[in-house]
Amino acid sequence: MTERLVDVLDSRKTVVHTFPISLGAPDAQGAAQYEDKALQAAAYAQVVPDDDLHSLTARMRVSRGGPLAPYGDDRNVMSQTKQNLEQAVREHAYFLWLAEGRPDGRADAHWQHAQDQHLRERAYTLWQQEGCPEGKADEHWRLTQQFQAE
Structure with a gap:
């Protein structure tokens, strides 16, 4: 099982939440699988109103030092x-x-x-x-x- 952090961004490209995403065995799509699952998680977690879900995008998290940790977990998400x-x-x-x-x-x-x-x-x-x-x-x-x- 491989876990990666994925940022979910709003329409202004501001990170609204970072999800730790696990995949059993990523296929050739690579990052796209993680990003798709992060967007699903954002829908489950209701990080934005339903009407704004279409405007969300995802990207693999790039760490610049320090421990890797989800961002925005104070939202008590269900993902x-x-x-x-x-x-x-x-x-x-x-x-x-x-x-x-x-x-x-x-x-x-x-x-x-x-x-x-x-x-x-x-x-x-x-x-x-x-x-x-x-x-x-x-x-x-x-x-x-x-x-x-x-």
């Missing part, structure tokens, strides 16, 4: 790398385990429940972002699963 998704699911699974009275042998069930719930919340947010179109909830669920699997 996540595999590592961040795992951390969110781990925390949620832990709270499910606590709520059930700390039973032994149910770690996998708690993990699956937490991951499913987390992805469904992301799909619901995307569906809401598009104005709750009738009959499109399943499509948003499929897109969220696809986005997470990349």
